[in-house]
Amino acid sequence: MPSVCFYFQVHQPFRLRHYTVFDQDHRYFDHFKNKAICQKVANKCYLPTNRLILDMIRQHEGRFRVAYSITGVLLEQLADYAPEVMSTFDALARTGCVEFLAETYYHSLSFLYSRGEFRDQIFKHMDTIEKLFGQRPKVFRNTELIYNNDLAEEIESMGIFDGIITEGADRILNGRSPNFLYKSPKTEKLKIMLKNYALSDDIAFRFSNRGWNEWPLMAEKFSHWVNRVNGNGYVVNLFMDYETFGEHQWEDTGIFDFLRSLPGEIMKHPDNNFKTPSEAIASYPATDTVDVPGLISWADTERDLSAWLGNAMQSNALHEIYRMEQKIKKTGDATLLSDWRKMQTSDHFYYMCTKWFSDGDVHKYFNPYDSPYDSYINFMNVMGNLEKRCGKSLKSHKKAVGVDKVLT
Amino acid sequence: MKIFMLGWEFPPFISGGLGTACYGLTRAMSKLGLDITFVLPRATCTPNLSTHVNMRTPADINTGLTEWETPEIKNIKFKTINSPLKPYADAGTYSKEIENLIRAKQKITGIVGKDNFEDNGHYAGDMYAEVQRYAAAAVKLAMQENFDVIHAHDWMTYPAGIAVAAVSGKPLVIHVHSTEFDRSGEHVNQTIYNFERAGMHAANKIIAVSYLTKNIIVARYGIPGEKVEVVYNGIEKNGNGFGLGKIGINKDEKIVLFLGRITMQKGPEYFLGAAKKVLEVMDNVRFVMAGSGDMMKRTIELAAQLGIGSKVLFTGFLRGEDVRKVYERADLYVMPSVSEPFGIAPLEALNHDIPVLISKQSGVSEVLTHVLKADFWDVEEIANKIVAVLKYPPLQMTLKEHGNYEVRKLRWEDAAEKCRQVYLQVMEQAVCV
Secondary structure, eight states, rough: OOOEEEEEEOOOOOBOOOOOTOSSSOOOOOHHHHHHHHHHHHHIIIIHHHHHHHHHHHHTTTOOOOEEOOHHHHHHHHHHHOOOHHHHHHHHHHHTOOEEEETTTTOOGGGGTOOHHHHHHHHHHHHHHHHSSSSSOOOOEEEGOBBBBHHHHHHHHTTOOEEEEEOHHHHHHHHHTTTTTEETTSSSSSSEEEEOOHHHHHHHHSSOTTTTTTTTHHHHHHHHHHTTTSOOOEEEEEEEEEBBBBBTTOOOGHHHHHHHHHHHHHTTTOEEOOOOHHHHHHHOEEEEEEEOOSBSSTTTTTSSHHHHHSSSHHHHHHHHHHHHEEEEEEEHHHHHHHHHHTTTTTTHHHTOSSSSTTTOOOTTTTTOOOOOHHHHHHHHHHHHHHHHHHHHHHHHHHTTOOOHHHHO | OOOEEEEEEEETTTTTHHHHHHHHHHHHHHTTTEEEEEEEEEEEOOSSSOOSBOOOHHHHHGGGEEBBBOOSTEEEEEEEEEOOOOOTOHHHHHHHHHHHHHHHHHHHHTOOOGOOOOOOOTTOOOOOHHHHHHHHHHHHHTTTOOOOOEEEGGGGGGGHHHHHHHEEEEEEEESSSSOHHHHTTTOOOOHHHHHHHHHHHHOSEEEEEHHHHHHHHHHOOOGGGGGGEEOOOOOOOOOOOOOOOOTSSTTTEEEEEEEEEOGGGGGGHHOOOOHHHHHHHSSEEEEEEEEOOHHHHHHHHHHHHHTTTEEEEEEEEEOHHHHHHHHHSSSSSOOOOOSSSSSHHHHHHTTOOOOOOEETTTTGGGGGSSEEEEEETTTHHHHHHHHHHHHOOOOHHHHHHHHHHHTTTOOHHHHHHHHHHHHHHHEEEEEHO
């Protein structure tokens, strides 16, 4: 009786404009570029896919169900640049068949550097989701599915989550199947859902690869693969970037036709169904524990943090931004706080990755920089300006507002 | 396979990258087992050579030829033709050279063997006649030699290459290290352009040092693209080192280095423009300009005009040990070239573990990824990047680590092998015809 659990990651960062050491203003973000990319992705992916999924939910009378994690930084951009996408997400929320997950509002790596900031961003995200879509998230996913035992402990201690989502990395499963629910050795109740990366990547990465021996991938074939899980697992977790539909895989690859026929094909088998993460967690027990002392993520083949923390520039930039936390918060300046937080989005550090820079690959996707060095220089120049503002802000704001006031 | 190679500079007689390139390339070729006769015009004979090259005075000195072999480079014979030809020269400086040479000759005749110089007086002032004379001498030499392919480096040797090809019937490969458009911008010397064009059209195959150069050859000289092969230069791993010479340079001071000829092509004024901007936001920086050239005086004046004279140090032309020392002290190497067909100097800087900032208008930017790049005219961006390197050690570190690794992949062995492939192609074509 395998259930299929779809979760889509929906995110775009606030990309920085070209900012030199000689720039003095506080306009850090490239509104023109961000708007252009946001609208392009909205037209190619968000709008058509939202409408398609809405159709599917109606057609299958609520038996097709999906989950989204939409970052706060994208929601802000959608509200400004593509409000029609917001109304389609709203329509999806009203079907009752869509679950929204919690994450850090700024799609940040704050868990690694500041637990206080980490919690603040989760609450800010949950408040936003509740306000927009009328539901308070019960399942957490960390940026880039970064996870370890400490994260499970931290999330459980918040007392508001039933489950957490991460990568079904081989080195934590040791031959076990990702199609069961697990728990951490350090927690009591929190259930862990693991991404079935083989089946997820068949759709997200291999779908249009003509060199792949399974090409072309049809919904019928894919359903057979899902059926094979029957008897050896509860739930097949298909987690992927939402941009898979129409943006990473263009419309002419047939990705939309695939998505359209998939629910029907899956449900041809009477044992199969679709569940959202919360429903899967409510339906199935945790069968075993996964011990994850070291950090994992869903990135690249390494499934580690090297895409964000692989070189001296990245660790320096991350260290610098969190070093400023108290200084920023003391100013009580809401704009400054928001600028600083937008700088925490993981993409900024991803652009600094030198791992496969020479070869050219997925890291170049929507990367606004010619090189990781340019991205670091730009980032550090903005950091320099932010720091200057802290000094000024402290001087001029004698009657500084309390930090907690800014956060609410 | 025997190669008759026509060049115009070779260590230690170098003033720029061409000699370095010829040295690296021929050394790697000799390892591949290629037999090379290297014909070189030579103006001066330094009495004490601080180099590996062993010079020999041949018996046929009266023909105006000098020949020597080096222990490091097997299979290569060097033949020099006494002539004041110098790369990067123009007709004006050439006639000055001749005068200097004659004066110098009078002074040092006692030191250098008296037969080492021929009387240069009768062709003084006419560089183009000298190019033809070099060609005539090369033809004479070629008639005594057996070879399969002629390989000519840059325009001064093209007439010689064409002549030797005509006499011997052997295929001609010309190697374009730079074009008149790189050296002179749009103020092209028509005579030199004609030499270049004639050489390119006569050649069976052209080797360009970058796609940048290939594009110029195709667009400006009317050569079909399929006739041009791109072969990137390489680098010898020779950077080793400690022992810092810190004379005149404060220890806490950061050093930004310009190393190259101070000519229009190398963009010295953009370097100073950027220096001026950097000094607006940083104080403890010194800008070192190592090199000489026809824009030296104007560049020194410009530094003074910009009010940064005390922050800019002109060292003049550096050689060997001094180059190593200045590299060791530098925090960043900047090459703001307006037009650079390749640019070996950044590779040498990386070899010495120095991060580099190069203009996007350089051939070498096609092969290097772990460097900083900017448009040569974008002085603010150059300054922005200089400041970043000086301010953020992690940036310097990452650039060094990856850059040094990347530069090791650029090997002369690969360049030599590609040249060999070109030789095989032209030899095959020659047989077919």
